[in-house]
Amino acid sequence: MNNPVSNTRLIQMYEELRLEWVKKHLKSNNGNSESVGAHIQEAFKAGLTEMEKKKRQIDEVFGLSELSFGTSHKVEDFRLLAAQNLQLAIYRSRTQPDPKAKDENPQNMVEQFNSECYWLGCLMALNSPPLHPDWDNHVLGMDAWDVFPRKTAAVSNSESFC
Incomplete structure (x- = not known):
C-alpha cells in the first residue's frame, strides 16, 4: 500500500526533519541550539x-473506557x-504549500520548525503503536546542533491507545 503515514x-519524515531542517534552516540562521532543543522536545510532547x-x-x-472488558473485535x-482517519486528516492538512514557508526570517523559521515538530509529533502519536523521539537514549554528539534523538521508540505509556 501507499500509506503516507505508515x-x-x-x-523517514522524522529523519528528514532531524537532518534537513536543522542543517538547512536553523543552523544557517545562527539560532541557539539549546533553546531549539528544548522547543523540539516541548513540541513533540504537546x-x-x-x-x-x-x-x-x-x-x-x-x-x-480503560475498564471495558470484552470489547468486540469490530x-x-x-x-x-x-x-x-484522524492521522490522515492531520497529515493532509499540512501537505498544501505554506505561503509562510518562503519567509526566511530566523524567528519565523523557528516558529515554522516548532510547528513542523508538533505536526509530526501528532502523526507519530496516532501511529499504531504510537511513536516518539527516544529522548531517554539521546546522546549529544560533537555538534551542538545534534538536538534530535537519532532513534524513535514506541510509546510505553499504559494509557496508549493502540
Whole structure:
C-alpha cells in the first residue's frame, strides 16, 4: 500500500526533519541550539498530549473506557480506523504549500520548525503503536546542533491507545 503515514514513512519524515531542517534552516540562521532543543522536545510532547486527548475522545464516542472488558473485535477495528482517519486528516492538512514557508526570517523559521515538530509529533502519536523521539537514549554528539534523538521508540505509556 501507499500509506503516507505508515510507520516507515513516519520514521523517514522524522529523519528528514532531524537532518534537513536543522542543517538547512536553523543552523544557517545562527539560532541557539539549546533553546531549539528544548522547543523540539516541548513540541513533540504537546503533539503527543493533544493526540492522547483526541484518542480518549474517540473512546468516549465508542462508549469505551480503560475498564471495558470484552470489547468486540469490530469495535476495536472501528476505533483504530477512526484514529487512522484522524492521522490522515492531520497529515493532509499540512501537505498544501505554506505561503509562510518562503519567509526566511530566523524567528519565523523557528516558529515554522516548532510547528513542523508538533505536526509530526501528532502523526507519530496516532501511529499504531504510537511513536516518539527516544529522548531517554539521546546522546549529544560533537555538534551542538545534534538536538534530535537519532532513534524513535514506541510509546510505553499504559494509557496508549493502540
